[in-house]
Amino acid sequence: MVDVVVCGAAGRMGRMIVGLAAESPDARVVGAIESPGHSAIGQDAGALAGVASIGVPVTDAVAAVCRPERIVIDFTVPAATLAHAKAAAAAGAGLVIGTTGFTPDEDRELRRVAGGTRAVIAANYSVGVTVLLEVVAQATKLLGPGFDAEIVELHHHHKKDAPSGTGLALGRAVAAARGQDFDRVKTLAREGLVGARGPDEIGVVGLRAGDAIGDHTVILGGIGERLELVHRAQSRSCLASGALRAATWVASKPAGIYAMRDVLGL
Numbered sequence: 596m597v598d599v600v601v602c603g604a605a606g607r608m609g610r611m612i613v614g615l616a617a618e619s620p621d622a623r624v625v626g627a628i629e630s631p632g633h634s635a636i637g638q639d640a641g642a643l644a645g646v647a648s649i650g651v652p653v654t655d656a657v658a659a660v661c662r663p664e665r666i667v668i669d670f671t672v673p674a675a676t677l678a679h680a681k682a683a684a685a686a687g688a689g690l691v692i693g694t695t696g697f698t699p700d701e702d703r704e705l706r707r708v709a710g711g712t713r714a715v716i717a718a719n720y721s722v723g724v725t726v727l728l729e730v731v732a733q734a735t736k737l738l739g740p741g742f743d744a745e746i747v748e749l750h751h752h753h754k755k756d757a758p759s760g761t762g763l764a765l766g767r768a769v770a771a772a773r774g775q776d777f778d779r780v781k782t783l784a785r786e787g788l789v790g791a792r793g794p795d796e797i798g799v800v801g802l803r804a805g806d807a808i809g810d811h812t813v814i815l816g817g818i819g820e821r822l823e824l825v826h827r828a829q830s831r832s833c834l835a836s837g838a839l840r841a842a843t844w845v846a847s848k849p850a851g852i853y854a855m856r857d858v859l860g861l
Contacts, residue, residue, distance in 0.1 A: 597846045599839070600626030600660050600667045600688070602679050604653050605635035605643055608670040608693070611835040613644035621843045626660030626667075627653045630675065661686035666842040670834075672755070673697045680708045689848075690714035691841045693834065695760030706852060713848045717855040718760030720837030724811065725855040727826045728768045731813050734822060735772035742817040744769045745798040749810040757801035758783060765813055766797045 599616060603609040604627035616622045627640035633655070641649035654660065657679050661667060667683040668691045669676045676694040683690050690709050695718055697705060709716060719725070735744065746769075748762035763777075770777035775795065782798045792798075808828040815822045828834070837855065844858045 596620070597622045597843045598625040598662070598665045599623070599842050600628065600657070600665055600683075601640065602628040602657065602667060602669040602675070603671040604640050605629050605633060605638075606670070608831060608835060610644040611831045612668055612670075612838060613640050613649070614646050615832065615835050615839060617641055617644070617646045617649060619839060622839050624649060624651055625665065626657075627651050628657045628660070628679065629653050629655060631655040658682040658686065661688040663687035664846075665689070666691055666846055668838050668842055669694055670838070673701050677701060677705055677708070680705055680714075684708050684712045687712060689842070689845050690716075691720075691838050691845065692716045693718075693720055693838055696756030709852055711850065713845050713850050713853075715841040715845050715853045715855065715858060717841070718764040719809075719834065720841060720855060721809075721826070721828060721833045722837055722840075722855075722859065723826050723833065724761055724828075725837075725859055725861070727811070727813075727824060728764060729856065729861055731765055731824055732768045732772040734815060734824065735769050738815055738817065738822065740773070740794070742815045742822075743792065743794070743796070745800070745814040745816065747800050747802065747812045747814070749802040749804060749807045751806045751808065752803050754803060757803070758799045759801060759809065759811075761809065761811055762799045762801060765811060766799045769797050769813070 616624045629635050635653045639648045640651045661683050666689040670693040746765050748759045767777045780795045782796045810827045813824045841858045
């Protein structure tokens with residue numbers, strides 16, 4: 596059984612992870628972290644998650660609960676994730692990072708820090724999305740250069756970053772399959788008289804509405820036909836269970852940065 600520390604334990608994802616871990620034979624929560632001054636500090640993490648008390652109070656002292664044998668799971672915000680990652684790496688604890696919205700500088704810093712321990716970093720921990728990334732790359736290669744690539748993602752109205760990390764990851768999968776630099780060919784917004792679409796463009800559009808967990812559609816459009824590849828998350832449980840799967844997998848791995856495709860053996 597792997598011991599995990601859940602950051603953002605009072606948030607939507609944190610509560611889901613704690614709840615699933617309470618039922619898991621492979622992982623148990625031994626630490627629960629929230630930001631200083633949060634109303635959940637001192638409360639039992641299990642009770643917050645809507646399950647039985649697990650005897651783990653929520654605290655803001657992440658360094659105090661990090662150990663070499665533990666895995667820190669973080670789905671919070673970039674600034675907090677960086678602080679948590681530094682504390683975990685300093686203690687030799689492993690990392691499972693699902694936070695998105697990093698700036699390029701923040702992402703480089705995260706990977707520098709995480710590289711000193713064993714870490715899984717992914718924009719999406721859904722098994723289905725991980726497979727979708729592989730299928731998109733394969734489809735892009737098979738269809739060839741005559742097909743335009745556009746990505747549409749839909750999330751709930753509370754999501755702070757756009758486009759989603761998963762939407763961008765899908766764009767990168769297309770670019771890699773074409774041998775392109777995604778940052779050079781991406782188009783994240785169109786407005787006004789922008790002219791004809793360039794043949795190398797990869798468009799990524801973010802939509803925000805209601806309580807949508809996460810829908811991602813990759814459109815590969817040719818002349819006279821198009822292929823659409825779709826994944827819809829019906830519950831955050833697919834993300835939480837994937838994160839716990841990553842935590843149990845990475846616990847026995849050597850130092851390095853891994854992706855969900857490594858966890859699945861793809």
